[in-house]
Each structure stands twice: as C-alpha cells, then as structure tokens.
Amino acid sequence: MFKQLQQSFLFKLYFSKTELERLLILSCLFSMGLTAVRIVYTHHLQFAWLTWNLFLALVPYLITRFAVQNISWIEKRWKFVLLFWVWLLFLPNSFYIITDLFHLEIANRVPLWFDLALIFSFAWNGILLGVLSIRMMEKMVQLNFPSIKEWQFVYPLMLLNAFGVYIGRYLRYNSWDVIADPFQLTEDIIYLLLHPLRHRLDWSMIVCYAVFMTLIYLAVKRMSKALW
Template identity: 30%
Template structure:
C-alpha cells in the first residue's frame, strides 16, 4: 500500500512542478499576469480534495465534529474548482483568427497566444478535475450511508450554491474567506440579486452538474470502482 502511494505521488509532484515551470515561462514570454495568478487559483481548487480526504478519515474515526467542520470547509472552497473556467476571459484581448475580405478564415500564427491558451486550458482541467474528484469522494461516502433522495438533494444544493458562489467570485470579487465577515458579505449579496445573477448561477450550476455527471460516469461505472473511490 505504501509503495503504491509513493508511486502515485511521485508523478503528481513532478507534474505539479512542470506546470509551475510552464507557468513561469509563459508569464515571462507573454507578460500576462494570469499565468501566475492561476497557480493561486489552482491551490484554492486543490483544497477541497484535502478537506474531502480529511472528512473520510474523521468519519472512519467517528470524530463527527471534525467531519462537520471539514464538510463546511469543503463547501466553502469547492466552487474555486469550477470557477477556473471563467479565467478564460483573460484571453479576450487575443485574436486567434480573423476573416479576410473574401471571407476566408485566417488563423493566428502567434505562438505565444496559443501558448497562453494551452497553459490556461491545462490549469482549468487540473483544477476542475481536482474539484470533481473531491465531490466523488464525498458522494460515495453519502451513497453508502444516506437515502438516495437525500443524496440527490444534497448534490442539487451543492450545484446551486457553487453556481452562485462563482457569480460572487467573478462579478463581486468575493472570496471564500469573505464569508467570515457576514454583515459585509450578505450586504453585497442583497444588492446583487438580479435576473442576470440568477441566470448566471443556474448556468454554472448546470455546468458543474454536467461535468460531474460525466466524470462520475467515466470513473465510477467500472466494476468495483465505487468501492475504490470510497476508500481513496
């Protein structure tokens, strides 16, 4: 078991170091700060995986107050994973193609622009996958212990809350820790409720639902996979 964990951890560490190096090089070449900022966003997106793992450990030890605290922290930081998708707006100044006068499509030959796209794409994939894996861990824990209707209800709540949290993060520039200043936090929220905020929140709730449904189908549909994820 120990050797298996070391075998898995080593390529993960190497991949993280390579991505950090990729981020630094991309920033130096493109002068776009998003290529450094995404490292912080990825750190926040990885925290739910830690909290989900701690939740499972404490549940096996039956330390329920720590389980409750970890679940709260998980929900607090989980939206940071799907939030990464919105970082593509930082590429809005880049034109990847143009239309000539004879309506021919001319693609950009600026390698640095494509480098920015690849870098953000990899970061979004890593962060989103980390978040979905953390949700899989908690989902499998709930499936073994709770009624199916309650499990689906909790998933629905996670989707809605996370979709709204992404709106708060992108448009109101609120962070997870701003919740610890409840008066200012809820005052900003009360002033931001609109048709757009509701529509945006539901749109990203749908995005999270679709991404998680796809990931769980791929990784949990195999024989015995549910048991493996439950013990991860």
C-alpha cells in the same frame, strides 16, 4: 545519492500517492511549467496568479483527503458537519478557474494557442480536483445520511457551487470573506436573492454553470463506472 533522493520532498510527494494522484501532480506541474515558460519568455508575471488559484482549488480536495485518512471526522457527526461546511466554503475555488478563460486574449509576443493551453490546463486541473473532492464527499455524506439520494446531494450542491463561483468572479469575494467581511457579503447575497428579476443575467449565469458542472460531474462519475 539515491537514498538522498528517496528522502526528498518531491520523491515522497510523487511516489507515495495513488496512480490518479500522481497524474494530478504531473498535470499541475505541467500547468505551472507553462506559466514558468511564459514568464521567462515575456519577462512578465501575467498569469502567475493562476498558480495561486490552483492552490485554492486544491484545498477542498485536501479537506476530503484529510477526512478519508482521519476516520473520526467521518464517524463523529458533529465533526463531519463542521468539515462539510468548511469544505463547502472552499469548493467553488475548484471550478472558479473555468472563468479564468475570460482573460484569454491575443498578445503581441505569445501565441494564442499557448495561452489557451496554459489557462485551460489550470481550469482542467481545477475541474478534476473538484470532481474528485465532490465524489469523496458524496460517499461520506451517504455514510452519515444513508437516506440521501444522489440527486438530493448533487443538484443543490452544484447550485451553491455555481453561486459561489458567481460571487467570486463578479462580486469579488473570497472564501475567507465569510469571516473577514461577513456583513457586506451577507448584504450582497440577500440583495441578490430578494431581487432576482433585477439580476436576470446573474441568475442565468448561476443556473447555466450549475447545470454545466452537474453534467461534468455526473458524466465523469458514469464514465468511471462504465470503464471498470
């Protein structure tokens, strides 16, 4: 019986990981568990889509983990540049879940505190996955381009990250629309860039989230160094 358990997918998924990854798995399972409880209790699939958003938030982390485990994608510069741009396309998905807090509202059958815990747990997992992924990518960038300073990597990255969150939340584009609908996406981005005064609130949101995400990343990074 125990041997069968050892061979099971969940056993391998959990016990073959680092302690941090095990905590991430438990945290993600907690979020999905809250969603399952809500569905059973209300007989409604509201917030079930958060699981899909969490999967998308996991993609950039998996990309960087893949690179770490396959060193040729770091050593060969053309491979690394390709990997970086694919990673960058998916990175906003990790922080996008923060904006899912917009969906928090008083429901008749579900306590507000429960929905707050549910949505925030997903947002928290997205932030953790994003921060860890960015940290791994920062190390890989510094290996390939040693002259790049922390601020030269983090600040522009977070601005692009916040821009991606904006076009996902308000323009309703997905990462794959770069391939599926590139012309309309490009047109909307150019219009936003050419008319910043017409989109003052939009750019305010982008800058605000860029600063917010930068502070989160730098704070977690500094805390990890201080604790060790």
